[in-house]
Amino acid sequence: MIPRYSRPQMTEIWEPATKFRIWYEIEAHACDAQAALGVIPKENAEAVWKAKDVEFDVARIDEIEAVTKHDVIAFLTHLAEHVGSEEARFVHQGMTSSDVLDTCLNVQLVRAADILLDGMDRVLAALKTRAYEHKDTVRVGRSHGIHAEPTTMGLTFARFYAEMDRNKTRLQNARAEVATGAISGAVGTFANIDPAVEAHVCEKLGLIPEPISTQVIPRDRHAMFFATLGVIASSIENVAIEIRHMQRTEVLEGAEFFSMGQKGSSAMPHKKNPVLTENLTGLARLVRMTVIPAMENVALWHERDISHSSVERGIGPDATITLDFALHRLAGVVEKMLIFPNNMLDNMNKFPGLVMSQRVLLALTQAGVSREDAYAMVQRNALKVWEERVDFRELLLQDAEVVAALGEDGINARFDMDYHTKHVDTIFARVFGA
Secondary structure, three states: OOHHHOOHHHHHHHOHHHHHHHHHHHHHHHHHHHHHOOOOOHHHHHHHHHHOOOOOOHHHHHHHHHHHOOHHHHHHHHHHHHHOOOOOOOOOOOOOHHHHHHHHHHHHHHHHHHHHHHHHHHHHHHHHHHHHHOOOOEEEEEEOOEEEEEEEHHHHHHHHHHHHHHHHHHHHHHHHHHOEEOOOOHHHOOOOOOHHHHHHHHHHHOOEEOOOOOOOOOOHHHHHHHHHHHHHHHHHHHHHHHHHHHHOOOOOOEEOOOOOOOOOOOOOOOOOOOHHHHHHHHHHHHHHOOHHHHHHOOOOOOOOOOOOHHHHHHHHHHHHHHHHHHHHHHHHHHHHOEEOHHHHHHHHOOOOOHHHHHHHHHHHHHOOOOHHHHHHHHHHHHHHHHHHOOOHHHHHHOOHHHHHHHHHHHHHHHHOHHHHHOOHHHHHHHHHOO
C-alpha cells in the first residue's frame, strides 16, 4: 500500500483494526448461533457482545502474537482480556482459524468490490458524457498506427464505455462469486460445529455459505476475482494508451488537462507530458501482477496449507487499493480531457482524400472492374499521395481508366465524409440504449 496511490476509503478496509473488528463479529455471531442451538450458555454468548464498542489494541495483539506465533489465538486472547476469561471460554467453539480468516477476507473483498463498482460508475459516466459530446466529431481511425478511414471521437469514447460496462458486469459477477463464508471447522466436515452456525454468521455478514469447503474456502473463487481486477486494469491501460497517443506532439487530437502552475519538465519549460495516463499504464501493471499469484493459490495441499496466506496478505490490499486509485484517476482524466477537433481534421488531410481509397475501390468493382485491376488502379494513385502529398481525388480525376469506369461525378461522390458517419446513431443505440 503506497500512500501516493491510495484512497482512504479503500485503505481502511485493509487496516488491522478493520480486520480485527470483522474477526470479532464472526466470533460473536457464531456464539449467538451456538447459544441458540444450546451448545453454549446464552449468557456467555451475550457476554461476548460486551466488546462491541471496543477498539481492539493492535499493538497488544501483536505483542501476544510475538509469543504465540499465531494471529487468531493472539486475537482471541486479547478478546478474553475485554470480556473475561470465564465469559470467553466458549468463543471459537468448534471452529478453526481459517473459518475466521477466510470469511473475513471475503468480507473485505466484497467491501472492496463495492468501492470499485462506485469507481467504475464514475468512469462510465465520464466516458458517456464525452461520447455524446463528440458523437459527430470526425477524426481519422488508425490501424497499425497508420491512417485508415474516418471515425468519430464519440465512437472512441463509446468503445471504451462498452468495454468498461462489460468490466462492471464481470466485477459484479466476481463479487457474487467471492461472497461466501465458511464456518465448517477442521477439514470442513462440520464434525464439531453445526452447519446452522455457518448459515447464521453468513447471513449477518451478507455472505452465502460455501457449499463445500475443506479447511479453507476454495481459491478458484479468489483467482477469478483477481483475474477480473486484472482485466479491468488492462482496460484502464487501453484508454490511457489512446490518450497518450492522442497527446503526442505530431498528433495532438486530445490531451490531459494541464493545470495552472503545473510543470511538465524540470529541464524543458515547454513540456506538457501525459503523466497521468503514463501513471495509469504503470498502475495497470501492478494490478495485473497480482493475477498469477492468485491463480497459483488455487492448488493447495489436501484440505489445507498456508502457501496462499502470505500471498493474499499482499495482493488483497495491493490490487484493490491500486485499482481503486486508478479508476478515479482515469475518471478525472476523461472528465477534464481537452479535445482538439481542428487538429483531427488537419491530421486527416495530411494526405488529402487518401482515407477514401476503399470507397473508390468498391465503386470500381461495382462498375464492372475486376477486384485485382481495381486495387491496382487505386493503389497507384494512393502511393503518389504518400510520396508527393498531392490530392487523391485530383489524381483520380486525371486517371483515364478510373474516369472511364466511374466518371467525374462518380469519383466526386466517393468523397462525402457523411458516408462514414451514417451509422453512428445505430452504434450509440447499441452501446447506450435507445
